[in-house]
Amino acid sequence: MSSHSSANQASSKHAAEINPIRPAGYKGLAGFHKYWGKKPTEAWRFLIERLTEDGQVVLDPFLGSGLIAKECTDLNRRFIGFDVNPISIELTKLYLDLPAHQDLLMALAMFEEAVKPAIYQMYRLANKQIATHFLWENEEITRVWTKAGRQRIELDLSATERQKLQAQSVYQSTGVRKLRLFDNSRINSKADFALSDLFTPRALQAIDLFKHEIDKYEGNVKRALQLILSASLGQMSKMVFAVTRRGKSTGKQATGIEVGSWVIGYWRPEQHFEVNAWNCFENKAKKLLNAIAQTGPQSPILTTADIAEFTHYGLDACLDVGDSELLLQQLKTESVRLILTDPPHGDRIPYLELSEMWNSVLGFEASYAEELVVSDAKGRHKDLAQYNRKLAAIFGECARVLENNGVLAVMFNARSADHWHSLHNLEAATGLTHLGSYPLAYSAGSVAQDTRKGGLRTDSVLIYGKNVSPQRRDDILHIIRSMRGKIDVQQM
Numbered sequence: 001m002s003s004h005s006s007a008n009q010a011s012s013k014h015a016a017e018i019n020p021i022r023p024a025g026y027k028g029l030a031g032f033h034k035y036w037g038k039k040p041t042e043a044w045r046f047l048i049e050r051l052t053e054d055g056q057v058v059l060d061p062f063l064g065s066g067l068i069a070k071e072c073t074d075l076n077r078r079f080i081g082f083d084v085n086p087i088s089i090e091l092t093k094l095y096l097d098l099p100a101h102q103d104l105l106m107a108l109a110m111f112e113e114a115v116k117p118a119i120y121q122m123y124r125l126a127n128k129q130i131a132t133h134f135l136w137e138n139e140e141i142t143r144v145w146t147k148a149g150r151q152r153i154e155l156d157l158s159a160t161e162r163q164k165l166q167a168q169s170v171y172q173s174t175g176v177r178k179l180r181l182f183d184n185s186r187i188n189s190k191a192d193f194a195l196s197d198l199f200t201p202r203a204l205q206a207i208d209l210f211k212h213e214i215d216k217y218e219g220n221v222k223r224a225l226q227l228i229l230s231a232s233l234g235q236m237s238k239m240v241f242a243v244t245r246r247g248k249s250t251g252k253q254a255t256g257i258e259v260g261s262w263v264i265g266y267w268r269p270e271q272h273f274e275v276n277a278w279n280c281f282e283n284k285a286k287k288l289l290n291a292i293a294q295t296g297p298q299s300p301i302l303t304t305a306d307i308a309e310f311t312h313y314g315l316d317a318c319l320d321v322g323d324s325e326l327l328l329q330q331l332k333t334e335s336v337r338l339i340l341t342d343p344p345h346g347d348r349i350p351y352l353e354l355s356e357m358w359n360s361v362l363g364f365e366a367s368y369a370e371e372l373v374v375s376d377a378k379g380r381h382k383d384l385a386q387y388n389r390k391l392a393a394i395f396g397e398c399a400r401v402l403e404n405n406g407v408l409a410v411m412f413n414a415r416s417a418d419h420w421h422s423l424h425n426l427e428a429a430t431g432l433t434h435l436g437s438y439p440l441a442y443s444a445g446s447v448a449q450d451t452r453k454g455g456l457r458t459d460s461v462l463i464y465g466k467n468v469s470p471q472r473r474d475d476i477l478h479i480i481r482s483m484r485g486k487i488d489v490q491q492m
């Protein structure tokens with residue numbers, strides 16, 4: 001028997017438990033808030049369980065949705081996560097410090113009492129019913145839906161009522177900062193976009209009411225309410241397309257129409273739904289409540305934004321908003337066991353531009369200059385050369401902070417070879433050893449997650465080791481072999 005056979009047996013046991021991996025899809029907490037390029041939590045968990053032990057440090061310098069942080073702390077690993085996108089850090093804080101189900105339930109009951117009557121008043125029709133949806137064609141409301149019990153009622157509006165509803169159009173938001181966008185045809189945005197380009201005045205007024213009321217809460221309940229609001233913004237916007245039996249319609253026909261959803265970018269279809277803002281909020285609140293009920297009571301996680309404090313007191317998690325190129329410099333050399341990360345894949349998703357609607361409503365400022373991305377927005381000067389330079393610098397820092405026998409696992413996907421530059425050079429530049437790779441079936445089966453443009457059919461997971469011993473190497477290779485072709489991801 002070889003010296004590493006016992007380790008292999010242990011790995012085989014793990015592999016037997018989990019292969020073939022069939023992630024359950026983005027359910028529970030993973031399905032609560034949209035984030036582009038979300039990776040399946042099963043893919044994180046698989047590597048965290050096999051490549052680290054209790055109490056060891058896992059780092060993700062590109063946190064994104066933040067779901068990896070919860071996987072780590074649930075498995076008793078200590079976690080460091082950075083992201084330049086403020087909403088990413090807020091989401092992660094929510095997952096690590098969920099309000100108790102009862103606390104959120106009670107807060108939502110009070111919240112409903114405080115804001116729902118005023119919001120419903122804005123959707124009240126002449127017949128006293130509350131509109132659930134207005135169907136707009138260009139600048140005109142053409143039809144309205146209400147409900148009787150569970151049944152949808154579709155109404156034509158009288159000219160007077162249509163005018164009245166459209167006339168609620170003088171409202172200027174008082175609680176939301178201006179949008180900061182760029183001319184970027186890839187995501188249908190314009191530098192001069194105002195909030196009123198994305199929301200009707202009625203929706204803006206509702207958003208202000210939500211925000212005003214949320215400010216009365218504190219702690220993890222306040223954060224949960226804020227993120228329920230950001231999670232519902234897409235459906236509150238003018239970007240909810242109308243679906244007909246023939247698909248997305250630009251025609252005039254108004255029968256057999258269903259409500260689509262906000263998908264990606266800032267495309268405002270000529271024919272679109274305006275959905276009752278309270279109902280949007282309530283749907284997301286229920287999703288979060290259900291997810292918390294499924295998750296069950298959590299033990300408290302000690303979190304800080306200060307890496308020195310994290311290290312000194314042996315805290316559970318360190319989360320910080322900012323540029324990983326800078327933040328990684330604060331980490332001690334050889335202080336991390338596993339780096340598990342999914343950097344922006346070149347020009348596929350301009351995260352900060354896409355998140356601007358959320359960040360502006362929640363009052364966060366994102367540092368566009370620090371983002372690692374290739375953007376079609378000319379004004380941003382985010383070209384391939386700066387992307388490759390920055391990603392290489394970040395990988396250099398990753399290699400420095402890894403312990404010996406530590407692993408860097410990178411999820412990546414780009415169609416153009418130019419975007420793989422820093423990965424091609426990674427071994428020569430950092431001294432890490434490429435131990436193998438395996439496919440991760442495309443995590444974005446539907447456009448709801450991502451845009452396929454610029455991507456290959458599958459993501460790849462590339463595994464690098466730092467000064468790995470022969471036994472560690474064999475263990476890692478065994479894990480990689482057990483994965484080959486096994487991961488499959490259900491569509492959202």
Ligand SMILES: C[S@@+](CC[C@H](N)C(=O)[O-])C[C@H]1O[C@@H](n2cnc3c(N)ncnc32)[C@H](O)[C@@H]1O
Nearest residue numbers: 038039062064065083084085323324342371372
């Ligand atoms: C591919 S996404 C990560 C998605 C994540 N793996 C998930 O499952 O949700 C890449 C992330 O990198 C972040 N990012 C971009 N530039 C960054 C930088 N300079 N420093 C830190 N994070 C950055 C983006 O905001 C985005 O959230």
